[in-house]
Amino acid sequence: MAGNNMKKLNIGVIGCGFMGRTHSNAFSKVTNFFDVPYRPVLKTICARNGDRAQSFADKWGYESIETDWRKLVESPDIDLIDIASPNDTHAEIAIAAAKAGKMVMCEKPLGRTPAESEAMVKAVEDAGVANMVWYNYRRVPAVMLDKQLIDEGRLGRIFHYRTVFLQDWTISSDLPQGGEGLWRLDASVAGSGVTGDLLAHNIDTAMWLNGQIEEVTAMTETFIKTRKHNLTGKDEPVRIDDASAFLARFQNGSLATFEATRYARGHKALYTLEINGENGSIIWDLHDLHRLQFFDYRDESRLRGWRSIHVTDSDHPYMKQWWVPGLQIGYEHTFIHQVADFLSGLGSGVAAAPSFREALLTDYVTDAVLQSAANRSWVKVAS
Amino acid sequence: MAGNNMKKLNIGVIGCGFMGRTHSNAFSKVTNFFDVPYRPVLKTICARNGDRAQSFADKWGYESIETDWRKLVESPDIDLIDIASPNDTHAEIAIAAAKAGKMVMCEKPLGRTPAESEAMVKAVEDAGVANMVWYNYRRVPAVMLDKQLIDEGRLGRIFHYRTVFLQDWTISSDLPQGGEGLWRLDASVAGSGVTGDLLAHNIDTAMWLNGQIEEVTAMTETFIKTRKHNLTGKDEPVRIDDASAFLARFQNGSLATFEATRYARGHKALYTLEINGENGSIIWDLHDLHRLQFFDYRDESRLRGWRSIHVTDSDHPYMKQWWVPGLQIGYEHTFIHQVADFLSGLGSGVAAAPSFREALLTDYVTDAVLQSAANRSWVKVAS
Amino acid sequence: MAGNNMKKLNIGVIGCGFMGRTHSNAFSKVTNFFDVPYRPVLKTICARNGDRAQSFADKWGYESIETDWRKLVESPDIDLIDIASPNDTHAEIAIAAAKAGKMVMCEKPLGRTPAESEAMVKAVEDAGVANMVWYNYRRVPAVMLDKQLIDEGRLGRIFHYRTVFLQDWTISSDLPQGGEGLWRLDASVAGSGVTGDLLAHNIDTAMWLNGQIEEVTAMTETFIKTRKHNLTGKDEPVRIDDASAFLARFQNGSLATFEATRYARGHKALYTLEINGENGSIIWDLHDLHRLQFFDYRDESRLRGWRSIHVTDSDHPYMKQWWVPGLQIGYEHTFIHQVADFLSGLGSGVAAAPSFREALLTDYVTDAVLQSAANRSWVKVAS
């Protein structure tokens, strides 16, 4: 029997794809490892296809299924709506959920456009409901350690930020677009290509660590111009960006390069970031996410070198809750950490970041990037 | 509600320390990710300290607690006894559980001595109960990929095996021995030091991959000669081996070096293994467990190099069940894989390895190592 | 006694700073390792400061010294003028040397401006003298191996080029500008900052490997606005670019990011390049210059990984001339290779690359970068 002093929080998850799984796992495991004031209950899984929903419910122990998200949103059994469905559904669901007084979590990016995102922000703020966007990479222990170092001033004045997100899964021209698992190639569903899918992560982390981005100049490219569309069965123009890169200036005077692509052969999900400061630098990458590279200029000259920190000690962020030093955790744990922080925040009244409002700032940057690529000019970022 | 076609398997876990947690997590998560014919139910957690057991039960959702393992072993509610308690309890519990007709899983090493281990093997075989020892590192996807490569003959004739397990957590002379969390330094509880604790892992993997070890010459050392004992409150001689190294010859003619220590400053849990064959070589290490280094001599000469394989693709062992390529899993997943294999084996009638009998072979090697170190001579390994 | 069948080539080197040393070493060692039709003779070293020239001559075995480069250029004893002096002297010396009928080698970049460079090209072409620019990094064996792979079509269609040159030696605001060893911070001498000093290397290699760059959008920054000038003794505005980054499109349709800075704490001379093609990718970096990372998509799926090729085998470019496999060479050897290629080319009548004309193309790109940064717009590259 579970601890009695934990309040239950009934969760309704919409979407049972990749993100439905990561979120379900997070809700399901968080209380095994973290002392939090609420225990998430996997109440209802919602998907249009009832069989798929049932199979997912069986896997994860959901108490019930639902095929109409509107009913889920209205259900009095549900405390929190978690949106893990494709991007074109985010705004409508989030706004309805907020109006129904539910807490709302939303997979990133918030909306397909700043207009959608602004409406979502307004909805949750008008309703006064707890809200959060799943920018999970902030909760990698090594990335959180970066944040600590920066907040402590250890890097000093920041000169450079350098980040890429490299994948290679869409290189084949035989890959179709649209439909289950491939909606990320369909601009009408996804909003954009790698800019919203990948660079949004880079941007969220960057602004969290290094402050506001002021202006950008960008280029985008679609290498494969047409692909068979799964929904029409015909060759259709590809309207997403396969690759996107931009130069940026931050408010703090530092310079940045950002790049994302799905055409970088050899890289599956290589999200890297590097920050160069006057007194030190850090490098992190997702392919070995449990490591942080740290260069400390204050080390004795002769013995300076990049330290490869195996971020698995009990004094590292989140790691006390896991195993023993040297034993690494992985990707899925970032979602567990985010739920843990959300639940702790619910208890203490401190909202877990990023809120919808904070995530909107990322959408302003991605929008400026797409504008700049279209206009071939520098673009100021809204804020 | 969970899938109806899965049979329940009621689990009683003994011990709620580090290993109690890894096992509980494995039983709890396996059906979220693997299609197996049985669903483990966390029925009862057993620990001498009732409060501790209750707190653990709350965390993990055990239905009940027990403070006397003898009662647990006799309970008709329990299908499988999982031994996650200190080494000095393994034999007695396992034998009693087998006699009570329960399936038995046992944390490694099997017993403190070959005599204990042999009695355990006899008990499970006499009772005809399913049994398994938690040599979890076999189930690291990268290590399982090694096994595939070797079984396919890709490395050719094997010349060398090279393996270490390096830690640094007992260097301080202020660290006491004995009692909660420190029984591994107390020879009467642990049986031996790093030989049984760490080298047992190296040996199990090595014989699984490369066959029987025939003879060894070893040295051991205890760097800190006395430590305060937590149970007596007094300084007591340290009787475990702090470090242990040996040379070995395998039945297949290959040579090996093995070394383990808790005095390797800078290494938290660095288990590494390297195999050199006529046509190729592999290297793996636990600090980046999701990577395999592979050298293929059949590559074009000019372009030969060690490949750093990020073992996260869907055609890698176990990985189809997890996330998407590039997203790494960690330490805890090896236990989930082992439970998945055990449950699949239960369904198909194929025992999951290593059985008690197979694990006994490792104990024969560790025994030979300790003998050799004491006698300063080469020792043949029993089998 | 040296081999009789080698013709002597009398060298006059101008400048005895860092580059004077690398060139002298190259001329001096080349015949120890390479079979070439000419033997360079270190005839005369030229520097304004006679004592410094004499000391340099003693170190390197020059037969004589000269303090007036005009006299050197006119000397009948000299076959080849090598320009290793600051950038503001390149054009004048090169043009005079060409007019005097000497072969000319010039340290990069060619001139401070395209106008200077064009005049230099015209001079050597009008005179019909052998000429070469010291873009030494082409001759790193690993980089030359890249070139082979690309020329063999192994990477397939190229999608991305990614390159940086990161240093950290000018971060301190106490560092003065101008004068001996620090002329690179003085725009009137250097022409530009990192754009001409560092990015020129990135660009030269990039166009050699991947073809013409068509257009760029750039940003530059000067982080420290004033520094004491060694020649005036006063604080003066810093007019060079401390950092420079640009996005580019190549003629072959691939996208690129370029960045150089002297404010990347922790990196001494980290020149890296990465190329992503349809069938494979390569990564190289100067800090471990004897390694090439190669990803071959045609490897068996399960066993794909980045190969770390230790480019020290006898079938690797230039390496047959050096030691035995596994024994690395370093930075200085790139200059030796360049001289070897130059001398072989003299014998066979094939000009060693890059010629002045080819190097001019790099200056067109650096010029476009500086223009773009000033104008905040995309700029087409001249060619």
Next chain:
Amino acid sequence: MAGNNMKKLNIGVIGCGFMGRTHSNAFSKVTNFFDVPYRPVLKTICARNGDRAQSFADKWGYESIETDWRKLVESPDIDLIDIASPNDTHAEIAIAAAKAGKMVMCEKPLGRTPAESEAMVKAVEDAGVANMVWYNYRRVPAVMLDKQLIDEGRLGRIFHYRTVFLQDWTISSDLPQGGEGLWRLDASVAGSGVTGDLLAHNIDTAMWLNGQIEEVTAMTETFIKTRKHNLTGKDEPVRIDDASAFLARFQNGSLATFEATRYARGHKALYTLEINGENGSIIWDLHDLHRLQFFDYRDESRLRGWRSIHVTDSDHPYMKQWWVPGLQIGYEHTFIHQVADFLSGLGSGVAAAPSFREALLTDYVTDAVLQSAANRSWVKVAS
């Protein structure tokens, strides 16, 4: 014209194979980079084959050749005899050279047996001539930095030493033994296999860094039992050790593992060493020789990690003489450093290490290793 204040030192080198080249290069380059009181003059190269000697002389600028080493040793023109010929010639030449009053440098190992080595030590000491053995790896800047750290007490009490030397060039059974370039496989010429060829390096460095080795237990193996002999043209038994490994105890109480082999597929010349001390650890390897891995336990707990030190700064051993930070040197430079130290020592009266006497200690260890492998027992090392 060379500096007038440097005295000439006339060198006679015996042997123009691989080591003849590394030594010639060292003598030839040392004064370009180091301020030393003597300038080596490449006076005479000696080899049995006159054509080969002449060709070598042409390459390197030797003034004359000689085909009979006895004449060279007696020549009044020669100040220093450098022995770069196969092992079976070392003792006879060194003793004759010493008797003739020449300084003597000898390629390692000293003799084929301790008896030969002892006679060599006696000869140079009786003659009172300067002497040195080419254990070049001490002069890798990163290894010398290790030495500094240890001498400063930064690692604290040493617990472990771990070293291997792995190659893969003799795996093919088609490779013959004996004769030019392959005498290392012929026991009568080489003395032993990898024990004297490779482990001698590991042992020399180890005792220099960590003190005397007291006892060993070893195993050796010859994987390919017969090979065609180039001198007889017939298949002959292979009498060298293809692989050799041993456990050791140092006088300071630390434990060690040593292993060398020519059957480690994928490793060309991977000499690695690791030292674990109470307060820190270091790792170095020859494949990236310009890097030192250093772990400092006194770093702040949360930020501890292995530092990858790029040993190319001007405050690193020897590096001030080379290029600028970040630009690596390679294998050949270790020989140049050794000559520089020898020449400086000549000037100051301090013998450069290792002397014949010091190198003899290494031969005692390799002898103990071979004895132990033969006797299957622990063996005390003579000293």
